[in-house]
Amino acid sequence: MINDEILKNIERVHFIGIGGSGMYPIVQIFHSKGYKITGSDNNETETLDAVRKMGIQVFMGQRAENIGDAQLIIYTAAIMADNPELISAKQAEKEGRAYVCERADILGLITGWYEDAVCVCGTHGKTTTSSMLTQIFLDEGVDLSCVIGGKLPSINGSGRSGSSSIMVCESCEYQDHFLKFHPDVAVILNVDADHLEYFKNIENIIKSFNVFAQKTTKCIIFNGDDENSHKAVDGVDKEKITFGFDKSNDYSAVILNKKGLKTEFEVYCKQDMQPRKMAIHVPGDHNVLNALAAIAAARYEGVSWEGIRKGLDSFFGAVRRFQKIDEVKGVTIVDDYAHHPKEIECTLKAAKGLDFNRVWAVFQPFTYSRTKILMDDFVSALEIADTAVITDIMGSREKNTDGIYAEMLGERIKDSVYFLTDHELVDKQTAQQKEYNFMQCVDYIAQNAQQGDLVITLGCGDVYKLAKMLAQKLKQM
Incomplete structure (x- = not known):
C-alpha cells in the first residue's frame, strides 16, 4: 500500500x-x-x-x-x-x-496532508455542496485545495491546489471508497439506499457512514432532519452540528421566496438566532439544505457571515447540476447529473415548480445493477415529468449479465418514450450505437417539444451530449 x-x-x-x-x-x-x-x-x-x-x-x-x-x-x-x-x-x-x-487510495492519502480536510459525503448533493463550500471559501479569500465531482465555473475545473491548511473533498461511499479518507470535518448530507450491488441493504450503508463518522478528528456536521443520518452518527463521540428545516437543528432555514432559479431564505443559527437573509441561484428545497450544510461547515472554519452570503450569491451551480444548456425556439434545455431515484425526484419536483408548460425528463440509466435493483423507484420518480424519454442503459464498469434493457423501464412509465434496439449492439456499448440511440431521442423531442417546454437530461453518464445535440437540432429546424 x-x-x-x-x-x-x-x-x-x-x-x-x-x-x-x-x-x-x-x-x-x-x-x-x-x-x-x-x-x-x-x-x-x-x-x-x-x-x-x-x-x-x-x-x-x-x-x-x-x-x-x-x-x-x-x-x-x-x-x-x-x-x-x-x-x-x-x-x-x-x-x-x-x-x-x-x-480513491491516493485521494485518501492526500486528505491526510491537510489540517482541515472538510470531507463532504452523502447519497445526494455532494457535488453541489462541495462546490458551494468551495465558492464560499474563495470569496472569503481562502487559498484552499479542493476535489469536486463536477466542474465549478469559478475555478474552471473540478479542483485546485492551494496553499492553506483547508481542503474541501467530495467523499463518495461507492465501494467504501470514503473509508480511505482522513476527514477532520465530516459533512453528512443524507444517507439513502444506493450502490446496493455492493452494500446489499440500507443497514450496511448506515454502518459504513458510521465508520466514516468515527474517522473524523474534529467535528461532524449532519442532516438533523434525516433519520438515517442520525443512525450513522449514533455512538460517535465527536462534536456534532446539525442542519435542516426543523428549528431544533443548530442551523435551520425558512424559505421566503422562489422566483425562477433563485430561492431566498433566512438562516437561523442556535448560537445567536439572529436571522440572516441568504439567496441561492439553483432551484429546489434540497438545494437550500445543501446550502445549510455548506454554511455550517464554513462557520465552523471561521468564515464570516458576509463571506457566506457573498459566496452563495455568486454560486450559479456546478456544471451538470441543473445547468442551462440553451434556449432554442422557446424550448429551454437543462442538464443535470441526477442518476438515483431520489435525486431525480428532487430535480423533477424543482423543475415542475418552475414556470414551464411541460417538463420532459430524458433519462440515461447508469449501470445495469442499479437499474434492476431500483426499477420501481425509477418508475415513480420519472412519472413526475410530463413525458419521460429513456435512452439505452450506460453499462460503464458492468457487463449486462442479467439482460436488463431500457424498454423494461420505459414500458412501466406512463407517457414514456423509448426505442427498441438490437440488444447485441446495445450490450457492446459502441459509440455508434449510442449516438444512433441519442439521435432517435433527439428527433422525437425536436418534433414534439413546444414553446414554453423544459427539456432536462438526467444521468451521470454522457447524456449531456444529447442535450447539446437537441439544441443543435432545434436550431437547424
Whole structure:
C-alpha cells in the first residue's frame, strides 16, 4: 500500500484515465508538488486541454507502453481489469518496478496532508455542496485545495491546489471508497439506499457512514432532519452540528421566496438566532439544505457571515447540476447529473415548480445493477415529468449479465418514450450505437417539444451530449 514515505522516493507518476473529473484535481495537486506526470485517455475533453496546458504529456488511446518508466500508476474505478495499461502496470508492480493505486487510495492519502480536510459525503448533493463550500471559501479569500465531482465555473475545473491548511473533498461511499479518507470535518448530507450491488441493504450503508463518522478528528456536521443520518452518527463521540428545516437543528432555514432559479431564505443559527437573509441561484428545497450544510461547515472554519452570503450569491451551480444548456425556439434545455431515484425526484419536483408548460425528463440509466435493483423507484420518480424519454442503459464498469434493457423501464412509465434496439449492439456499448440511440431521442423531442417546454437530461453518464445535440437540432429546424 502506498504511503507518504514511499511517495518521497517517487518522481514519475502516470494516470490511466487522466481526463476524468475525479483525476484532474489529483493531477493538479501532484503537479504542484513537482512530480513528473504523464497520462492517457480515450476521449478528447476540455479537461485534457487543461492538463496539456500544465505541460503534461497525454497519450490518446491506452496501450501497455504508455506507462513508460513511471514509478507510480494511478487508475480510476472505471478502468476494467483487461485494460492494457493496467495489465502492464500490475506486471511492473509484480516485478518491483512500480506501485499501482486506485484513485480513491491516493485521494485518501492526500486528505491526510491537510489540517482541515472538510470531507463532504452523502447519497445526494455532494457535488453541489462541495462546490458551494468551495465558492464560499474563495470569496472569503481562502487559498484552499479542493476535489469536486463536477466542474465549478469559478475555478474552471473540478479542483485546485492551494496553499492553506483547508481542503474541501467530495467523499463518495461507492465501494467504501470514503473509508480511505482522513476527514477532520465530516459533512453528512443524507444517507439513502444506493450502490446496493455492493452494500446489499440500507443497514450496511448506515454502518459504513458510521465508520466514516468515527474517522473524523474534529467535528461532524449532519442532516438533523434525516433519520438515517442520525443512525450513522449514533455512538460517535465527536462534536456534532446539525442542519435542516426543523428549528431544533443548530442551523435551520425558512424559505421566503422562489422566483425562477433563485430561492431566498433566512438562516437561523442556535448560537445567536439572529436571522440572516441568504439567496441561492439553483432551484429546489434540497438545494437550500445543501446550502445549510455548506454554511455550517464554513462557520465552523471561521468564515464570516458576509463571506457566506457573498459566496452563495455568486454560486450559479456546478456544471451538470441543473445547468442551462440553451434556449432554442422557446424550448429551454437543462442538464443535470441526477442518476438515483431520489435525486431525480428532487430535480423533477424543482423543475415542475418552475414556470414551464411541460417538463420532459430524458433519462440515461447508469449501470445495469442499479437499474434492476431500483426499477420501481425509477418508475415513480420519472412519472413526475410530463413525458419521460429513456435512452439505452450506460453499462460503464458492468457487463449486462442479467439482460436488463431500457424498454423494461420505459414500458412501466406512463407517457414514456423509448426505442427498441438490437440488444447485441446495445450490450457492446459502441459509440455508434449510442449516438444512433441519442439521435432517435433527439428527433422525437425536436418534433414534439413546444414553446414554453423544459427539456432536462438526467444521468451521470454522457447524456449531456444529447442535450447539446437537441439544441443543435432545434436550431437547424
